[in-house]
Amino acid sequence: MTFKFAALNLFIGLLLALLMRRSGNTSALAPALAHRAVTADGIDTDMYLPHVAKPVRAAFVVLVRNSELVGMKKAMRQIEDRFNGKFNYPYVFLNDVPFTDEFKAETTAMTKANITFGEVPQEHWSYPEWINQTYAGECRQQMQEQGVFYALSESYRHMCRFNSGFFFRHPLLDDIDYYWRIEPDVEYSCDIDYDPFLLMQRKGIKYGYTIALHEYPETIPTLWDTAKAFVKSNPGFVRHLAGYSWLSNDGGETYNGCHFWSNFEIGSLAFFRSPEYLAYFDYLDRAGGFFYERWGDAPVHAIAAALMLQKEEVHWFEDIGYYHNPWSNCPLSPESRLRCHCDPAKSAVHHYWASCTQKWLALPDNNTTLPAGVE
Numbered sequence: 001m002t003f004k005f006a007a008l009n010l011f012i013g014l015l016l017a018l019l020m021r022r023s024g025n026t027s028a029l030a031p032a033l034a035h036r037a038v039t040a041d042g043i044d045t046d047m048y049l050p051h052v053a054k055p056v057r058a059a060f061v062v063l064v065r066n067s068e069l070v071g072m073k074k075a076m077r078q079i080e081d082r083f084n085g086k087f088n089y090p091y092v093f094l095n096d097v098p099f100t101d102e103f104k105a106e107t108t109a110m111t112k113a114n115i116t117f118g119e120v121p122q123e124h125w126s127y128p129e130w131i132n133q134t135y136a137g138e139c140r141q142q143m144q145e146q147g148v149f150y151a152l153s154e155s156y157r158h159m160c161r162f163n164s165g166f167f168f169r170h171p172l173l174d175d176i177d178y179y180w181r182i183e184p185d186v187e188y189s190c191d192i193d194y195d196p197f198l199l200m201q202r203k204g205i206k207y208g209y210t211i212a213l214h215e216y217p218e219t220i221p222t223l224w225d226t227a228k229a230f231v232k233s234n235p236g237f238v239r240h241l242a243g244y245s246w247l248s249n250d251g252g253e254t255y256n257g258c259h260f261w262s263n264f265e266i267g268s269l270a271f272f273r274s275p276e277y278l279a280y281f282d283y284l285d286r287a288g289g290f291f292y293e294r295w296g297d298a299p300v301h302a303i304a305a306a307l308m309l310q311k312e313e314v315h316w317f318e319d320i321g322y323y324h325n326p327w328s329n330c331p332l333s334p335e336s337r338l339r340c341h342c343d344p345a346k347s348a349v350h351h352y353w354a355s356c357t358q359k360w361l362a363l364p365d366n367n368t369t370l371p372a373g374v375e
């Protein structure tokens, strides 16, 4: 039986080869090979067709307002042209109010990929009962007098808290392991010819970024002390002691503000859904700094990533050209000029304010020395 089939296959193969030699027409075999085409990563290209299950359970996750439709389309156009037109990862749009029909129709028209629209549950976008809202109002006024950006905004604080502790719990992400965060008006300036989700999955990367900056200290006066108090009662949280030397310039005493700029993130949802991260978020949330100060999701994510993840589990997507006002990431290699339209001289990595990237890359591997300032 088996032998007969093998012989038949061999016969057909020889016949085809002969026919091709005779006709000199190599595209005669193309239809047979087409459905076996693979990407550089060895993935069957059929897996990247729209509406088909992808090699990685992943999606673009976008929190956005209806009023930002035009900026959203601009960002999507670039994501699609530079990457997703070939890969067709789905989009999940989230909003604290229902999306308008116009928003849904116009974003859906931008992509062949699956797209879903969800609302943020009210308990993920409101004041917890332990927050004194009168006091929170006084704090906002005080920050306004100090000239802090978004000092008076309540919605900005709900947004930061949602991105810190809730986005990964949204039911539309239940079947998803990795997310890629995008915002309206961001720009992607380089062709991306490989699947970053697959890179993360294969290499065990938990958190990917393009730009790492220093935070404005006046938005987070007590964040570091709160995180340290959490660690004191949950010492198992810290699995990467060298992370302290990235977060602090004085051995852990104070926070230097280093964080990954979270308007771009490609991350593992399992990391955020872990009991350790959830306990950390819960502790921060009870301390009230999302409302009494203006804690950003970027430093909240970054403190956890630096302390919970190993150096190699955090990846700088140096090769992804990216812009969110006012900073950009632009690949430096000469080869990149052929697939990018950004100016490498303007890449944030050269700038003091964004030197946290260099600092991460310089961290020692496998460092288990606890700095002096941390108990």
Ligand SMILES: Nc1nc2c(ncn2[C@@H]2O[C@H](COP(=O)(O)OP(=O)(O)OP(=O)(O)O)[C@@H](O)[C@H]2O)c(=O)[nH]1
Binding pocket: 062, 063, 064, 065, 066, 068, 094, 095, 096, 097, 155, 156, 159, 182, 183, 184, 263, 325
């Ligand atoms: N649905 C909804 N989305 C919001 C709200 N506030 C912010 N967002 C989204 O959350 C993300 C971050 O908000 P931004 O206003 O861009 O905050 P930012 O990046 O710190 O500040 P900018 O420098 O102004 O971009 C963006 O994708 C916004 O569209 C809100 O009240 N409702």
Ligand SMILES: *[C@@H]1O[C@H](CO)[C@@H](O)[C@H](O)[C@H]1NC(C)=O
Binding pocket: 023, 025, 027, 028
């Ligand atoms: C080559 O083969 C393809 C597929 O069989 C066919 O469509 C095409 O016309 C052929 N071309 C020539 C020049 O024979």
Ligand SMILES: *[C@@H]1O[C@H](CO)[C@@H](O)[C@H](O)[C@H]1NC(C)=O
Binding pocket: 051, 052, 053, 054, 090, 114
């Ligand atoms: C795309 O959406 C359809 C319809 O909602 C769904 O059945 C399918 O599983 C989705 N596919 C992917 C890959 O998300």
Ligand SMILES: *[C@@H]1O[C@H](CO)[C@@H](O)[C@H](O)[C@H]1NC(C)=O
Binding pocket: 132, 133, 134, 135, 138
């Ligand atoms: C809430 O804050 C206000 C203003 O600071 C304060 O007067 C009030 O006592 C606080 N309420 C509670 C229950 O702590």
Ligand SMILES: *[C@@H]1O[C@H](CO)[C@@H](O)[C@H](O)[C@H]1NC(C)=O
Binding pocket: 241, 242, 244, 245, 364, 367, 368, 369, 370, 371
């Ligand atoms: C390990 O990190 C500590 C601070 O966290 C630093 O003082 C020490 O020099 C590092 N050790 C090595 C071998 O790099």
Ligand SMILES: *[C@@H]1O[C@H](CO)[C@@H](O)[C@H](O)[C@H]1NC(C)=O
Binding pocket: 365, 366
């Ligand atoms: C770090 O430690 C891990 C596990 O102990 C080991 O596999 C890896 O090779 C080490 N890396 C370096 C650079 O020493």
Ligand SMILES: [Mg+2]
Binding pocket: 183, 263, 324
């Ligand atoms: Mg923004």
